[in-house]
Amino acid sequence: MKNIFFIIDKPLHGNIQTQEFIDIALMAAAFDQRVLMLFEGDGVYALLQQQTPEAIGLKNSSPLLKALSVYDINDVFVEAESMRERGLSSEQFVIEVNVCPRAELKQQQETADQLFSF
Amino acid sequence: MLYIINKSHTDNLALSKCLQTASATDVVLLIEHAVYAALELSQSPLTAMAGSAVTVYALSPDMQARGVQQAACLDFIQYVDYAGFVELVAANQPIRSCF
Amino acid sequence: MLPLDVLARDEYGFLADSGQWNEAVAEALAAEDGLQLTPAHWEIIQFMRAYYAEYQHQPNARLFGQAIKKSLGADKGGSLYLYRLFPDGPLKYANKYAGLPIPPSCI
Amino acid sequence: MKISIQINASPYQHQAADSAWHFIQAALVAGHQIYRVFFYHDGIYNALRDSRPPGDERDIVKRWSALQAEHGIDLVVCVSSAQRRGLLEQSVARKVGGYEAALADGFRIAGLGLLMEAIIDADRHICFGS
Numbered sequence: 001m002k003n004i005f006f007i008i009d010k011p012l013h014g015n016i017q018t019q020e021f022i023d024i025a026l027m028a029a030a031f032d033q034r035v036l037m038l039f040e041g042d043g044v045y046a047l048l049q050q051q052t053p054e055a056i057g058l059k060n061s062s063p064l065l066k067a068l069s070v071y072d073i074n075d076v077f078v079e080a081e082s083m084r085e086r087g088l089s090s091e092q093f094v095i096e097v098n099v100c101p102r103a104e105l106k107q108q109q110e111t112a113d114q115l116f117s118f
Numbered sequence: 119m120l121y122i123i124n125k126s127h128t129d130n131l132a133l134s135k136c137l138q139t140a141s142a143t144d145v146v147l148l149i150e151h152a153v154y155a156a157l158e159l160s161q162s163p164l165t166a167m168a169g170s171a172v173t174v175y176a177l178s179p180d181m182q183a184r185g186v187q188q189a190a191c192l193d194f195i196q197y198v199d200y201a202g203f204v205e206l207v208a209a210n211q212p213i214r215s216c217f
Numbered sequence: 218m219l220p221l222d223v224l225a226r227d228e229y230g231f232l233a234d235s236g237q238w239n240e241a242v243a244e245a246l247a248a249e250d251g252l253q254l255t256p257a258h259w260e261i262i263q264f265m266r267a268y269y270a271e272y273q274h275q276p277n278a279r280l281f282g283q284a285i286k287k288s289l290g291a292d293k294g295g296s297l298y299l300y301r302l303f304p305d306g307p308l309k310y311a312n313k314y315a316g317l318p319i320p321p322s323c324i
Numbered sequence: 325m326k327i328s329i330q331i332n333a334s335p336y337q338h339q340a341a342d343s344a345w346h347f348i349q350a351a352l353v354a355g356h357q358i359y360r361v362f363f364y365h366d367g368i369y370n371a372l373r374d375s376r377p378p379g380d381e382r383d384i385v386k387r388w389s390a391l392q393a394e395h396g397i398d399l400v401v402c403v404s405s406a407q408r409r410g411l412l413e414q415s416v417a418r419k420v421g422g423y424e425a426a427l428a429d430g431f432r433i434a435g436l437g438l439l440m441e442a443i444i445d446a447d448r449h450i451c452f453g454s
Contacts, residue, residue, distance in 0.1 A: 002444060007214075020365055020405060024436060026276075030283045031440045041131065060273050067272040070284050106139040110119055114443055115214040116451065118332060118365070122450075124343075150339045179346070200350035207448055208325050208356070215451040217332075228420065277404070279437065321404040322435060324416055 002113035004028050007038045009117060012046035012061055013053045019061045021118045022068075029071040036112070037068065038105060039097070040079035044086060047078065047093040065095050079105055119143070120210035124150040124217065127162045132216035134163040142171035145210055147203065149177040153184060156191040168194055177203060221245050229319045231312070238316025247314050250305070254314070258302050264288060265315040275320045278308045327351055328359040328442035331367035333453025335384040336377070340453025341370050345387055347450070352395060359446040360398040361388075362439045363431075367453065368406045371399070373428040385428045392430030399431045400438045 006025045012018045029035045039047055051062045068076060078090070078097045090099055100108075109115060121136040123146060133155055136146060148155055155162035156176040164174060178197045181188070188197060198206065207213060224242065225233035232238055232246075243262060247254050254262070268284060269275065276284055286294030293299075299307035309323035329348060333340040348358055363370050375385040392399050401411065413433045417425040427433065443449050 004443065005212075016408065017365055023277075023404070024364075024439065026280055027436045027440055028443070030279045031437075031444065033440075033444065041135070063271060063273045067274055067284075070268075070272075070287055071280065072287075102139055109212065109214070110143075112212045114449055115119075115212050117215065117217055118451075118454070124339075124453075149343060180343075200346045201354060203347055204351045204354050204356065207327065207351075207450060208354075211448070213448065213450060217454055277435065321407045324407065324412075324420060 001032060001034055003034045003036065003111060004114045005036045005038060005109055005112040005116065007040065007115065007117040008043035008046055009039075009041035010046075011042050012051065013056075013058060017118050018046065019064065021116070022061070022064055024116065025073065026067070026071050029073050034075075035071075035073045036075040036077065036108065037073060038077045038079065038109075040082045040102075040105075042086075044078055044082045044088055047095065047097065048088070049092055049094050051094075062094055068095065077105060077108075119145075120206055120213045121146045122213065122215045123148050123152040123155075124215070126151040127155040127160070127164075130217075136214075136216060137163050137167060137172070140170075140172040144172050145206060146172060146174045147177065147198070147206055148175065149180050149203070151184075153177060153181045153186050156181070156195045157186060158190055158192050164192055164195075168192065175202070175206065221249060227319070229324065231319045232316045235316040235318075242316065243314045247310075250310070252303075252310075255302075258314070260289065260293070261285065261299070261302060261307070261311050262315045265311050265317060269315070269317050275312065275317065276308075277320065277322055281308050281311075325356045325448065326359045326446040327356050328446035328449045329361045330439070330449065330451045331361065331363050331370060331453060332365040332451060334366040334369035335375075337366075338453045340367070341384050341388075342382075344450075344452040345384075345391070347452075348391065348397070358395070358397045360400055360438065360442045361391075362442060363399070363401045364405050364439070365454070366409070368401050368409055368411055371401045371406075371411065371428050371431040373426050375428075389428050389430040401427070401431050401433045402439070403433050403435050406433055 025035055053060050076097050077100050080099050080101045123133050127133045153176045154160055155164050175196045175198050178199050224237050227233050244254055282294040303310040308320055329344050331340055331344055335341040377383055391397050412425050414425040417423055
């Protein structure tokens with residue numbers, strides 16, 4: 001089993017990249033790998049509630065984040081510094097997350113077998 | 119950890135971000151538009167890295183393609199060709215391509 | 218029973234508008250394929266509808282099995298069980314009778 | 325060492341396909357095995373058979389086909405990325421469109437399972453673009 005780290009550092013909407021990226025994470029979990037997800041930088045915006053991309057004719061991939069737990073992806077982290085820089089708090093998020101400082105997340109990443117971003 | 123950076127530092131924060139947590143065991147490789155950050159007068163976040171333990175490489179074919187001369191680059195930058203890129207990949211784990 | 222020919226369908230025979238779905242439509246779609254829906258079929262079809270309503274996502278075959286295992290139990294997420302219910306392809310036909318779009322791998 | 329490669333960006337719009345190709349050449353010279361090249365996101369456009377760049381430019385698609393022909397490297401295009409962007413498998417293209425698929429020689433279209441296999445089996449997995 002490999003430790004695979006998925007790093008989302010871009011917002012969710014406007015293109016299909018994030019949705020396709022999450023598909024890889026779900027598949028890795030379905031292949032019994034240990035999946036860790038990290039939201040950092042502008043990626044933390046992806047977690048905001050009340051996203052209505054239907055307003056611009058796009059499918060809402062926000063509910064997809066709730067499906068992470070269906071595939072036993074429970075190690076979901078958000079970088080504390082990125083949240084602070086953007087004035088966000090975890091009550092505003094659609095899913096429960098572990099808020100961690102950057103330095104600690106760096107140590108976690110060093111133990112990964114594979115790091116993915118997009 | 120090997121960071122592969124491919125975007126200009128004035129266009130994208132990937133280089134700045136990785137340098138904030140990079141340590142002595144980390145290696146940064148600049149490819150594609152990221153090689154501009156190697157230039158001494160580019161005001162790149164690398165200028166603050168002189169004397170740091172982080173090793174920084176730039177991909178020389180991408181520098182040549184862009185007219186980035188070694189003589190104009192920060193003196194701690196090291197240079198690799200694609201064979202050297204492959205060696206860095208083989209020698210480091212994990213690897214993060216930052217986009 | 219609703220006649221199927223008044224319902225808009227896509228080129229694969231799937232409902233074009235999932236809002237037109239109801240249980241009678243599901244039964245008619247299955248009957249058209251020569252399949253009589255049993256409670257075991259309904260369990261999978263209702264699962265697909267609930268999953269889609271909650272996550273706005275269509276799983277691929279591998280994820281489909283995993284998600285069913287998690288929700289309905291390991292025996293029901295297995296290929297053997299699912300293929301016995303939907304011999305021509307569980308993912309494709311569970312989606313079809315649930316009134317959902319055709320998954321990419323089923324075209 | 326077994327190295328697998330992922331291409332996430334379209335050719336000509338991004339340097340990813342060039343960087344990856346040069347990297348693969350160097351890796352082969354150094355005696356490494358290229359386990360698979362997986363084309364994802366807009367990377368699927370690397371597999372378009374009808375790409376016809378002007379004669380004085382590199383032909384990225386032909387270069388991939390040649391890599392497969394000469395070294396037997398597995399070139400896999402993600403099925404759902406491809407379908408969304410208008411590239412179908414041969415049998416599907418015939419069935420739904422009544423035409424021949426636009427997939428270039430040496431590529432095959434398959435699911436994400438093959439990416440998983442590459443990540444799990446290879447010693448290194450390197451992403452190029454975007």
